[in-house]
Amino acid sequence: MSTTVTPVTPAGAAPVAAHVRATPWLMSAPGIALFLVMLTAPLLLTALLAFSVFDANLGTVGDGVTLANFVAIVTDPYYYAILWRTFWIALVVTGLCVLIGVPEAFILSRMRNPWRSVLLVAVLAPLLVSVVVRAFGWSILLGNTGLVNQALAAVGIGEVRILYTNVAIIIGLVHVMLPFMIIPVWTTLQKIDPAAANAALSLNASFLTTLRRIVLPQMTPGILSGSLIVFGLAASSFAIPGLLGGRRLKMVATLVYDEYLNTLNWPLGAAIAIVLLAANLIIMLSYNRLLEQRYKKRLG
Incomplete structure (x- = not known):
């Protein structure tokens, strides 16, 4: 007569695993936020500005998108x-x-x-x-x-x-x-x-x-x-x-x-x-x- 042993998952194991998986992201969050604010955002704004129209008469950035x-x-x-x-x-x-x-x-x-x-x-x-x-x-x-x-x-x-x-x-x-x-x-x-x-x-x-x-x-x-x-x-x-x-x-x-x-x-x-x-x-x-x-x- 054979007996099948079913492993028992301890209570609260899933939340602990999720917490462990989230820990690296939480620790990296300040650095990621600083990267997005100090580098990515200025680059995106510069790229958007590069496609803007220049009004030579007023010497300002005009409306519209151009290549x-x-x-x-x-x-x-x-x-x-x-x-x-x-x-x-x-x-x-x-x-x-x-x-x-x-x-x-x-x-x-x-x-x-x-x-x-x-x-x-x-x-x-x-x-x-x-x-x-x-x-x-x-x-x-x-x-x-x-x-x-x-x-x-x-x-x-x-x-x-x-x-x-x-x-x-x-x-x-x-x-x-x-x-x-x-x-x-x-x-x-x-x-x-x-x-x-x-x-x-x-x-x-x-x-x-x-x-x-x-x-x-x-x-x-x-x-x-x-x-x-x-x-x-x-x-x-x-x-x-x-x-x-x-x-x-x-x-x-x-x-x-x-x-x-x-x-x-x-x-x-x-x-x-x-x-x-x-x-x-x-x-x-x-x-x-x-x-x-x-x-x-x-x-x-």
């Missing part, structure tokens, strides 16, 4: 030139930050205290100073009578016009963005077991081979994260291009500023901002997808 702002951006070579300048400068800045920041992060990870703390403070110290202050500092250094030109004159090269050029913008952006490359790479290196590199060296692998085959693949996530941060911030930077590039060399952020405050064409400025955001997302997501696939394929 004229986006058509003007797509059909005018002037905007193509500014978009091209913005993205190639952001790409150059990202490449220079990789070339400078990755070795510096590697050296930082191999240093011992107290020198590691000293170098880490030196890396993070620029973040404590306003970007505007740093931009003014570079404008003084790169000016016609600045220290850079004085040094060039001392070695016989003569005066070189650096300020209000693309070179000045790149120098300023690299200085500002370098910590955003060093910190992610350094954080990734902190998670790598140094025994793997030491084992490769003990098996007669050269230092460069160890870097290329052992260390570099493991620090790739940090390089990817830092590159995305640097590229996004450099492409949308305003203070450095505005102060070191001048009124002639415009980037997208300075163009949006001019449309909002000089010509008062808010719909066109909003449309340019939306185009910058969309182009940034497409480039960054494609870059992330490409490197992620290569990284997974390389590590199997």
